Amino acid sequence: MVWMRRLYFGCLVMGFFIAHGAMAAEGNGGADDCYLDGWQYSLQCSRITVGKGDTQVKLAVMVSPALDESGEEPLYLLAGGPGQAASDLAILLNKFRKINQTRAIVLVDRRGAGLSRPFSCGIDRNTPNELEVISKSLADCYLQQTTFANSLSSRQTIEDLELVRKHFGHEKISLWGGSWGTRTALLYQQWYPDSLTALVLDAVAPIDTKVFLGASAAEHALQTLVRDCQSDLACSRFGDWRGELEQLLINWDDSAAKKFPDPVTGRISEQPMSLWALQSMIRAALYSPEASAQLPFAITEAGSGNYLPLAGIAGFFSDTTTGMSLGLTFSVACSEELHRISEEEVAADIAGAFIGRAFLEFFSRGCDVWPVPKRPYSKPEPRHHPVLLISGEADPITPPIYAQKDLDYLSNKQHLIVMGGGHINSIRGCIPDLIDKFLTSPEVKLDQACVKDIHRPPFMIGAYGPELDRRGGSDSKGMEQGGSGSD
């Protein structure tokens, strides 16, 4: 049942999950050598004390130095969530090796995340995946650490980043932000434009976009999957599996919930699969092209009473160890996002969406017991830094439309859209090379032709896997896998 308890890590927050992910740094104090899971070489780790009294934190800063000391500005990686730690992103260094040749890569665990006094409220992978239990834990946690909970914000994170930049004597920096990290990067750009050279934003959450209204985005991702499945000769045989999903969710009852198998033990789950958890699991699968390629088959099978394939997809998240600190998540989400969403907007967002209120429910219930002060953003001012935007066409939380419609104030931007791509695409196909080229010559327009070579993995067609004797789709050549999925 542990698998189900961990489900919210992958599906209910705006972070992203990548293979390995877990962090375990060694060393403390000055710039010591240390290691992070997912990256085999040592990093230079140091601690910088920020805050006072109850809110004091020793920020964990990890640097992968440049191989060539050519003086290029360093690249800071900003993690998602809010609540994910930069130290979770060490695995990206494998794909960013070329970038790391000429510029240092800096990982800063923001206050309340990862190795910087993680604010998890005791909620971890072993906490039951029940809204009531999580809500109760959050309420107790807020009462015990009110000052710390009230202190955490994007503004504070950006001030800390600026402190780190000055501490290391970096005249200018570039930022890579993933998911919620793009929001942090965009706010940094607003408040410290002179410290910035360029921005790379993957899975963009613009300042003005209400990203927690995620039901229609998730439905859009599902519809894109439907479209791609229909254009695949083998997958199209599943017919109207979107309709079957609708029926499955409508008819989901206690009897079905109690029959759901546990993908880790192979037995029937002791904890029933609630409708909320089922919707969340399907939404989470859409983050990853690998998991979503299994949805048409799994949903069709579930429609005929075989829940094993759906349980197998749930198993994708059973070992997700992203280290999301929910205390931090709620401090930022409740103070900066949830308060600006009206009930009318929610109603419009969930209309016709398979996820319904399930995504927002988690946050609205959490924010009820997490009464942090509101922190509205100012209207973004025009900025002229070179910005590279990266979006997955089928991203269920930050679809490309967000970057297209809410970033007019950026005058110097390029947008890469990965067809059929999920959430976070920086490590897929030629994207790492394009990021490197962009950072080297930010003013040059990138040749985006290679992005078209990134495709969905083959659809699962039967118990044997994908079909081998038919070409996937009309243009399927050279599938590229191993993207943002939790493989």
Place this chain on the structure above:
Amino acid sequence: MSIVDNVLSQQFQALVLKELLEVWRDRRALMIALGFTLLFPAIMIGSGALSFKVVSETNLNIAIVGSDYAPLLENQLHGTGFRIDLLREGIPRELLEDKYDAVLQIGKEFETDYRNLLSPKVYLYVDGSSKSGGRGIQLIQERLGTLQKTIMQQRLSARGIAPQVLTPWQLQIRDVSTPSSRGLAILGIMVPVLLIMALMVCSAAPSIDTSAGERERMSIETLLQQPLNGWQIIVAKVLAVTSIGWFGSLLSLAVLTLSFTLLPLAEIGVQFSAGIAELVAMSFLLLPLALLVAVLQILLALRSQSFKDAQIQLSILQGLPVALLMIVNLSDIKLDSPAWQLTPLIGQQQWLSLLMAGEAIPVPLALAGSLVTLSLVGLCILVGARALSRESLLGAT
């Protein structure tokens, strides 16, 4: 007269000047020095950069025989690095002999066996003796492995099994090397050997000319009639030969350092960390060795029967130190003990390696080792001087 007075004497200074002029006016010696120091590193670095470019940019020609039975495999192989031809039939051995680097053969029964979960076989034919054969195996395995992993995950999912069930543990590698220490394995062996080779090669021609050459020209007899001690003659010759040998090795060092900026070292995770201080230290550490090489080569040439004999002997013997260094490096001998560090040649090689990788050297040991080398130089000078005074080194002209 004291040694200092001897060294400062006008006759000695004139002798040194004469030896230096003769060495530096010898176009052949200069050509050898410049040729070796400029061309050899350029060829090495050029071939290194070229092979890297070839490996990273050359497409492999792949033939897939029977691709109709599993187009998905063909799809998976498409992309950078491969040029793929689809063939209905063909004999793999002949295809390899024709133009292909690898041939993937898929059988008729593949699809049926795959669907029945019978794990059908796919055959990969390569020519292991060709350069591209090994690379073909690796790249094809990598790409098909990715697809295989996806299919494995789907098959597990279809049965309701989490992927972690088949991952009993995750091995996390912690590599304690640094970019510069990784460079030690490449630069640390290659560069010191090259610098020592430069010393040997650049010193050889002037050593022979100043000893066996002078003897054949009979000018050495005139020299011996001058009011000079035997050791003064040897020292003057050693200084002259050292000047060109040392110059050659310093030029090599400069050319190599510049060349490293052209090599894509960072792409293989290696860093060239030697700074100005390290390069200056390397230059000074080479000086005692340059003196030793010069005096040994002069003694050997003086003992030879003729100019030609001297050329043959030195040609044979100058390969020995390099061979010795290679053997010592490739063997399991631990070279960090003080005894090895005090041994001429091996000591220098160790310090140059460390400095090349941007690491610190044991200064007391380096000083002591250099003194040992210089003592040997002194001893050889005395031996040469005694032999000169007995004319025993003049050999049979």
